[in-house]
Amino acid sequence: MIAELFYRRQALVLGTLSMIGIVVFWQIAVDTGFINPFFISTPSQVAAEFMAQFEDGSVATNVAATLYCFVWSLGLAAVVGIVLGMLAGWFADVEAALEPFIWFKYSAPTVAFYPLFVAWLGYGTPTIIAIAFLFALTPIYANTLSGIKNTDRDLARAARSFGARPLDIFLRVALPGSVPVMMAGLRLGVGRALTGVVVAELFGANAGLGYAITYYGQLMQTTKMMVSIVIVVVLGVLLTQILSFLESKTDSWRVDSNR
C-alpha cells in the first residue's frame, strides 16, 4: 500500500519533470537558434498569444464551438451505442445483424464518409457532429455489447434458482455487472468524440479549435495555431481524466481492478 503510493508519487513526479523538460528544451532550442521558430514557435510566445486570444474572446468562442459539437456527438453516441450494445449483447441475432457495420467501422477510416455527410448536411455543425458521433460510437457500442454478453453465468444461474425471469436477469445481473465496462467504453468514446470534432472542424467550420488550427496554419501563423493545439490537448486530457474518475467510482466492487 505504502510502496504503491510511493510508486504513484514517483511516477507523477517523473511524468511532470519530463513534461517540464520538454517545454524547457523547446524554449532553449529555439532561443539558441537550433530550431527556426517559424516551424514550432516557443512556449513563451504561445503563452503570450494565449493571453491575447483569451482576452479578445476567441479562446472562449472556439472552445465553446468545439465543446458544443463534442457534447452533442458524445451524447448521441452514448445513447445509440448503449442501446444497440445492450440489444446486441442480449440477443445474438441482433449482434449478428450489426456485425458487418462494425467491421466497416473498424476497417474503413470514418473520415472517408466526410464528403457524404457534407452532401447530406452541408458544411458546419451538423456534419461535424455526425462525424464525431461515428468516431465515438464504436467503443461505446463494443464495450456495452461485451459487458452484457459476458454476464457471469454463475450469477445468472443463481438468479434463476430464485425464480428470476429473463428481464430480471437483464436488469439486476447483466446491466449492473456491465456498468464498469460501459464506463470504460465511454472514456474511450470521449477521446474519440473530441478527435472527431477537431478533425471535422479542420475540413470545414466557422469556429472551433480545429477551425482555428487550419485557419492559422494556412496563414503560416505558427504561434496562433499552437495556442489551439495546446488547448485541444489539455481539453482531451481533462475530459478523459473526468471519465476515468467516474469509472473508478463505478467499479469499486471489482476485485480484479488493481487499485
Place this chain on the structure above:
Amino acid sequence: MAQIEIRDLGIDYRKPKSNEVFSAVDSVALSVEKGEFVTIVGSSGCGKSTLLMAVAGLVSLTRGSIEIDGKQVTGPGPDRAVVFQEASLLPWRSVRGNVKFGLEMQRWNGGDLNERAMQMIRLVGLGRFSDYHPHQLSGGMRQRVNIARALAVDPEVLLMDEPFGALDAQTREIMGAELLRIWERAKKTALFVTHDIDEAIFLADKIVVMGRNPGHIKEVIKVDLPRPRNEAILDSDAFHELRKRLRAHLAEDMSSMQLVQEVA
C-alpha cells in the same frame, strides 16, 4: 409420504462438438423425508452436482421424475433454494443487498425486505458486516451470506452444492458445525453435495454414495450419530467405521478411473 421423491432419474447431455450423447446420471431413485439432512458424496464426475441441479430445477430431465411434496419439478420454485459454490454473490451489492436478492426475485411480500434480510444475516452471524461488499469478506463469510440468501426465502428444501468446497480445511470444519447449528434452528430438509468424506458423515442423517459412468447411486447409508453434534464425534468409533466404509467406496471408484486412464 417422502418430501423429495426421485424416480428412475436419467439426465443426458449432448457434447457440444462431437454431438455425442453422454449420460451424466442414470437410474437414480431416492426419497428424502421432511427435515432430513442428506449428503451426497462421490468422486468428481459422478453426477452429484447434476443431480442436485436437477432437484433445483436448473437442469432438464431426460428420463424419470422428481417430485417435491407430490408436485412435479419443472423448474426453479419458491419451495427450494440453492447455496452455490463460492462467487455466486453479486459483487456490486452489499451483504444485505445480496440477501435481499433472492426475496426480490421471488417478489416476496411477507413484510419488510430489509428486516427479513437483517434477521437472516444475524442468524448466520454476520450482523456487523451487513454493509460490507463480497470482496471485503473472507471465503467463509461469503458462504455465510450465500446460506443467508437461501434461507431468507424460507424454502422447504435447502440445496447445497459443495458450499464449502473452496474453503481451507479448518474454516470448512467451522462452517460445517455452524451449518448444523443453523439447520437445527431452521428445520429445513437439506440436500448437501460434497466430496469430503468427513463433512458428508458429520452433517448427515443419510449419506448417498454415488459412482461414475454413468452417475448412479451405489449405496445409501443411515447415520445414527446423536444430535446435536460437535467436533468431538469426529473421533468416535462409529464415525471411524463410517469413514472406512466411505473410503472403500471412493477408492473403488478411483482405481476404476486409473484403469480407464491406463487403457486410454
